Amino acid sequence: MAIELNNTTYETDKHGYLIDYTVWSEELAPLLAETDNIELTEAHWEIITFVREFYITYNTSPAIRALTKALKEKFGESKASSRYLFKLFPDGPAKQATKYAGLPKPARCL
């Protein structure tokens, strides 16, 4: 599978994740989200940017509990609950935020 943007083809895997996370740009995020029928808002972007930075720093996407803990340090209590995150990403923030951030699909058992 693939996504087209500005005459460039971006390869994705069968679950819609970018094959190469380094080619991601902010313009790609809405297209990656489109497959899940999600329109990205400012609130989504906060999480997407955060998850991508986490990945670049630690070479892994954060599991939900680590994500909420790290978000709490940055944005405070209100944006760090898993309820808040699941409202934004109904199929699970670990699965969806990473996808729109251009990151690899987290291992199925994690």
Next chain:
Amino acid sequence: MKTLSIVVTTPPYSPLTITAINYIKSAIALGVSINGVFFYQDGVINASEHHTIPNDEYQVLTEWKALNKNHNIPLHVCVSASEKRGLSDEITINAQQTTNINECFTVSGLGELVELSTSSKRVVQF
């Protein structure tokens, strides 16, 4: 109540795996309740549907099946460790979804290992 969970990390062709099976059989005979076996690392290869072991050698899959069917022991395979080794319950062949993991095994994640660890008196790694 003595409860036990087992972690198997050795492949089906290793004598080490036979030891694990014999240990489980001893535990059952002594009345120990086995909460589950968790297959991790090369242990997941035990779950392959496609072993062909010569008839005069130890039939490891037959033994696991018997433990599952006759003693209701859940056999959990780590899905990520499986997929890295070519085993999956989501293989697509000719547009059909299929599996190459034997039906006696439950496709699970490492979370199941946590559950088994907390629910059992002892955890023994093989």
Next chain:
Amino acid sequence: MKVLHLLRTSAYNTPDLSECLATFQPNDQLVLLDDGCYNLTHVLLNEFIENNGAQCVSFIKDHATARAMETNSKSNVNAINLDTLVNLTFECDSVITWQ
């Protein structure tokens, strides 16, 4: 807490025996199984037994016999079967497998 150490490798092959003995405490139990039985004649284990006695060490009889180690070994180390190993599992508080 009392730890049951299961040693499954030969010290001629891996450092498992020495790492195991480094964490061993007086109430612990050491059981040699599989290739761990080859340690029955290893100098490290024999030194350990001289210093600590043989009460805390056992081996799986069948596993030693398979490797011709039963007849080679010191007679004061306990030969046990897997039933005894299961019982030891519950007499101790936790288990470490060295393999």
Next chain:
Amino acid sequence: MNNNTKHIAILNASAATAPSAKDALDTTLIYASFEQPISLFYQGEGVRQLVNNQDLTTIHVKDFLKTMSAFSFYDIENIYVCENSLKSRLLAANFHIENVQVLTPHEFANKLHEHQVILRF
């Protein structure tokens, strides 16, 4: 999930280049995500996972060592390394993560004995 918690120890015995080092890390992060109190022990070749200035990317291995810097987000605070394992490898206590406690073999064994489930990779 039942309500029991267990004190879990992950005994790391493999160098960073062994596949089991990554398996140990994945297992660690899962126990931590499920809020089990977890301690990390580095002994033997396992101490190499802590050594500074490794670059696994030169051999095309994913640099999972970077993930160890995220331990605090998983509330992983008990990280122990065996002093003798360092000494016998002529390694200084110069690690790429913080809060590593160097213990004598006796202290190391004592700490390990405080745990109910011990997995070794």
